[in-house]
Amino acid sequence: MIKTDALIIGAGPTGLFTAHQLKIIGLDCEIVDNLDKAGGQCIELYPDKPIYDIPAIPECTGEELTKNLLDQLKPFNINFHLGERVDELKKNENNWEVKTNKGKSFLTPNVIIAGGVGSFEPRRFSPKECEQFEDKSIFYSIKNKKIFEGKTVSIFGGGDSALDWAVELSKNSKVNLIHRRDEFRGAHATLDKVHELQKSGKIELFTKYQLKTVKGNGTLESIDIEHENKEIKNLKSDYVLGFFGLIMQLGPIANWGLNLNKKTVEVDTEKFETNQKGIYAIGDICNYPGKLKLILSGFHEGALAARACFKLARPNEKYRFEFTTSSKTIKERLGVKSD
Amino acid sequence: MAKITYVEHNGNSHTVNVENGLSVMEGAVQNNIPGIDGDCGGGMSCATCHVYVKEEWFDKLEKKLDGEEDMLDQAYEPKKNSRLSCQLTVSDELDGLIVNMPDKQV
Numbered sequence: 487m488i489k490t491d492a493l494i495i496g497a498g499p500t501g502l503f504t505a506h507q508l509k510i511i512g513l514d515c516e517i518v519d520n521l522d523k524a525g526g527q528c529i530e531l532y533p534d535k536p537i538y539d540i541p542a543i544p545e546c547t548g549e550e551l552t553k554n555l556l557d558q559l560k561p562f563n564i565n566f567h568l569g570e571r572v573d574e575l576k577k578n579e580n581n582w583e584v585k586t587n588k589g590k591s592f593l594t595p596n597v598i599i600a601g602g603v604g605s606f607e608p609r610r611f612s613p614k615e616c617e618q619f620e621d622k623s624i625f626y627s628i629k630n631k632k633i634f635e636g637k638t639v640s641i642f643g644g645g646d647s648a649l650d651w652a653v654e655l656s657k658n659s660k661v662n663l664i665h666r667r668d669e670f671r672g673a674h675a676t677l678d679k680v681h682e683l684q685k686s687g688k689i690e691l692f693t694k695y696q697l698k699t700v701k702g703n704g705t706l707e708s709i710d711i712e713h714e715n716k717e718i719k720n721l722k723s724d725y726v727l728g729f730f731g732l733i734m735q736l737g738p739i740a741n742w743g744l745n746l747n748k749k750t751v752e753v754d755t756e757k758f759e760t761n762q763k764g765i766y767a768i769g770d771i772c773n774y775p776g777k778l779k780l781i782l783s784g785f786h787e788g789a790l791a792a793r794a795c796f797k798l799a800r801p802n803e804k805y806r807f808e809f810t811t812s813s814k815t816i817k818e819r820l821g822v823k824s825d
Numbered sequence: 826m827a828k829i830t831y832v833e834h835n836g837n838s839h840t841v842n843v844e845n846g847l848s849v850m851e852g853a854v855q856n857n858i859p860g861i862d863g864d865c866g867g868g869m870s871c872a873t874c875h876v877y878v879k880e881e882w883f884d885k886l887e888k889k890l891d892g893e894e895d896m897l898d899q900a901y902e903p904k905k906n907s908r909l910s911c912q913l914t915v916s917d918e919l920d921g922l923i924v925n926m927p928d929k930q931v
Contacts, residue, residue: 531870603864603871609931612902644898666903671895696902714905731899733931734864734871749864779866 490516491799492596495572498526500769500784501600502555507792509562520571520605525552561820575742596795599767605737609730613699623706624726634659643729646672656688664692747773757794758787766791827920833860834928849910850874860926867911872900874910876924901927
């Protein structure tokens with residue numbers, strides 16, 4: 487069990503800056519995020535899109551913003567737990583006991599939910615029959631490509647993941663690549679490669695088709711794909727891969743006894759605390775009168791929530807407000823020289 | 826102002842007046858119409874405001890921008906007449922528009 491002053495759920499811009507605020511005032515923290523990298527929506531949804539309303543930064547992309555926030559955390563030693571989703575939250579006297587889906591657990595007086603619109607999960611195939619084959623013959627990400635060797639793999643999607651894996655797996659497998667329209671949005675070079683491999687018979691390409699159903703008794707045997715004009719084709723398949731990007735889902739947060747308003751968590755505007763003592767919500771996921779879903783609002787909310795954490799993490803100490811420009815203690819924490 | 830009818834997958838239909846300049850997605854969200862999420866807030870980056878538009882209306886709508894079709898690749902059960910409702914700006918010309926919602930958004 488990892489003991490910490492504050493656990494931050496979500497490594498998006500709000501979560502990252504809040505870690506900075508906690509460290510500045512002398513608290514330690516751990517960050518958990520379901521994505522395999524920091525940055526949240528900035529890195530997952532719009533890494534290349536310019537943002538124009540970060541104070542004092544006229545223009546920067548989601549990726550640059552993430553990089554800068556991580557740079558700002560460099561003086562501190564912060565543990566990230568990436569690729570893990572917080573599943574359980576239980577009261578344990580004055581602390582919260584927090585468990586992730588990977589079996590890690592934390593004990594902390596403060597839990598800060600900076601979860602955006604929820605955790606990112608892969609978009610799944612719509613036919614119900616797919617569920618029984620999930621993680622056996624149907625996958626939304628690849629952990630071990632060896633299992634596909636010598637097998638027939640049907641890949642769905644039109645982006646880079648679908649194209650890259652089609653090219654890669656075609657070396658040792660028979661690959662069907664299926665997409666709902668003629669145009670692909672992946673890189674041109676990869677698409678050229680796919681067309682080459684199609685000509686040499688390594689990849690079979692089916693456009694304007696979508697998955698209709700999957701068939702098999704225990705193990706997957708074949709799939710039906712349906713053309714825009716309703717024509718149906720049956721393809722023998724040992725494995726099916728779907729690459730439709732990620733979707734945000736509130737997920738387990740809904741089960742923690744918090745006051746929810748649609749997909750957001752209600753908080754006060756003094757501490758950004760929820761209806762549960764020691765649980766805060768900040769950034770896009772919180773809701774209060776006048777809430778704006780701006781990154782800068784998340785920064786403000788995180789700064790205040792961090793001060794609220796101090797009271798619960800150091801009940802016998804008094805918090806003293808200090809400026810980074812003048813505080814010797816803060817400069818020590820940052821590892822910079824004082825004048 | 827345009828009267829817009831949102832039809833849920835189960836057939837429940839909601840007709841509301843939406844101000845010009847708002848998107849069809851915002852019209853749904855502001856009126857608490859279930860079935861359209863708009864998670865990313867209209868940034869064309871989540872595909873949770875996906876709707877189907879009947880043919881007679883489909884041709885009258887603003888053309889798709891680059892990127893909308895890419896996002897629709899990721900939508901739940903996209904069809905030929907799929908659109909992202911955040912990309913449809915309400916104007917008097919859309920008075921009477923009917924949009925159908927997919928079974929779910931994710």
